[in-house]
Amino acid sequence: xxxxxxxxxxxxCALGQATSEEQFHGRNCPQCSAELIAFTKAISTxxxxxKDWAERKADPWLEKTPSSVSWSRWAAAGVAxxxxxxxxxxxxxxxxxxPHPQTKSDELLMQEVAAHLSRxxxxxxxxxxxxxxxxxxxxxx
Amino acid sequence: MAExxxxxxxxxxxxxxxxxxxxxxxxxxxxxxxxxxxxxxxxRVLRFIMASVRDRDxxxxxxQDCFWNAYRSRNxxxxxxxxxxxxxxxxxxxxxxxxxxxxxxxxxxxQQSTVDASVMSEMVRDRGISPExxxxxxEQVQAVWGATKxxxxxxxxxxxxxxxxxxxxxxxxxxxxxxxxxxxxxxxRAVRAVRKSMGRTE
Numbered sequence: 059x060x061x062x063x064x065x066x067x068x069x070x071c072a073l074g075q076a077t078s079e080e081q082f083h084g085r086n087c088p089q090c091s092a093e094l095i096a097f098t099k100a101i102s103t104x105x106x107x108x109k110d111w112a113e114r115k116a117d118p119w120l121e122k123t124p125s126s127v128s129w130s131r132w133a134a135a136g137v138a139x140x141x142x143x144x145x146x147x148x149x150x151x152x153x154x155x156x157p158h159p160q161t162k163s164d165e166l167l168m169q170e171v172a173a174h175l176s177r178x179x180x181x182x183x184x185x186x187x188x189x190x191x192x193x194x195x196x197x198x199x
Numbered sequence: 200m201a202e203x204x205x206x207x208x209x210x211x212x213x214x215x216x217x218x219x220x221x222x223x224x225x226x227x228x229x230x231x232x233x234x235x236x237x238x239x240x241x242x243r244v245l246r247f248i249m250a251s252v253r254d255r256d257x258x259x260x261x262x263q264d265c266f267w268n269a270y271r272s273r274n275x276x277x278x279x280x281x282x283x284x285x286x287x288x289x290x291x292x293x294x295x296x297x298x299x300x301x302x303x304x305x306x307x308x309x310q311q312s313t314v315d316a317s318v319m320s321e322m323v324r325d326r327g328i329s330p331e332x333x334x335x336x337x338e339q340v341q342a343v344w345g346a347t348k349x350x351x352x353x354x355x356x357x358x359x360x361x362x363x364x365x366x367x368x369x370x371x372x373x374x375x376x377x378x379x380x381x382x383x384x385x386x387x388r389a390v391r392a393v394r395k396s397m398g399r400t401e
Contacts, residue, residue: 069390073361075383097394101362103336104343108363111322112246115259 063090072097233273236282237266243283243364244290250347250359251294255318261297265289280373287364287374291356298352319344346396354389357382 063071063083070076071084071094084090244265249258268289276285323337347355353375360371372382 065391065394066387069387069394072390072394073386075387097397100339100343100397103339105363105365107322107336107340108246108250109242110324112242112249114324115255116242116245 062087068093068097233270236269236286240283240286241266244286247287247290247359247364248294250344250363251352251355252297253318253344253348257297261290261293265293268293281370284366284370284373287360287366287370288376291360291374294356295352342397343393346393349396350389350392353377354385354392357385358389358393361386 063080067076067080068084068090071080076084084094241262245258245262248261248265249255252258252261265286269286272289276282280288319337319341323333323340325333328336347358350358356375357371357377360366360374361368366374368379368382368386371377371386372379375382377385
């Protein structure tokens with residue numbers, strides 16, 4: 059008779075239906091223990107891989123299920139469509155808008171820039187020129 | 200203001216959900232609840248059917264059938280068993296019906312060899328593991344996958360429910376309609392056959 063667990067005893071150990079003696083042997087015998095661990099490890103790897111695969115396969119399908127999309131998203135999308143569709147109508151119906159204050163200030167700024175660029179002297183020299191005598195006084199002399 | 204009750208305060212996969220047992224007044228709420236049931240149990244049902252029929256497309260189709268059947272018969276569910284067991288019973292019946300359809304057997308045999316080869320590489324992701332570790336995982340999965348292939352339909356069902364779905368013997372008995380004694384015999388034979396096929400013989 060073999061000193062190790064038989065195939066049936068091993069199967070009972072794997073199912074958790076072994077007697078206490080079989081369990082004791084299964085834990086303490088290196089060979090039987092290695093066999094049981096190898097079986098358990100393969101089964102748990104299979105379980106993990108199958109779980110992972112199924113979750114990956116299930117995710118895209120569940121995401122694209124129409125009923126899983128919340129109503130708030132549909133409502134927001136509807137509002138956006140209505141707003142976008144109403145913009146051209148609104149523009150068409152409104153009278154021509156008055157020039158915006160911002161436009162005015164832009165024009166003033168452009169005038170100032172043009173004036174600055176058309177100066178005969180640099181701005182820093184203008185202060186100096188104020189101190190110099192006017193050309194008419196020279197003529198008086 | 201009433202505190203908003205979470206849909207599933209307890210996300211235990213084998214919990215009996217109150218909505219089916221008590222019945223909800225609002226159909227919308229019921230459908231929303233069923234969505235959650237689908238989100239939670241779809242992967243479970245899918246992987247059980249996949250490991251049973253060993254064909255991705257068929258597995259997805261049968262899973263959809265299962266949830267459609269579950270949705271239609273939701274009013275008949277009284278909460279005597281968990282939702283998980285209830286859904287698995289539907290899945291087991293659906294798989295049985297498919298497997299016993301003899302007209303499809305020829306095509307299934309033709310397809311299986313090509314499916315089995317490609318399924319392994321698809322199932323095991325290569326993200327974050329070394330090629331050696333991936334090879335080892337594929338070998339282990341392939342060993343179990345190949346071993347379950349040769350089991351009878353009933354043995355494979357009980358084996359998968361016990362070892363892949365971690366269901367108890369009583370839950371499996373409810374899902375399959377087998378008596379506990381008969382179930383234990385099938386389970387024992389399945390484990391012995393799988394071990395033998397995997398080369399773990401004495």
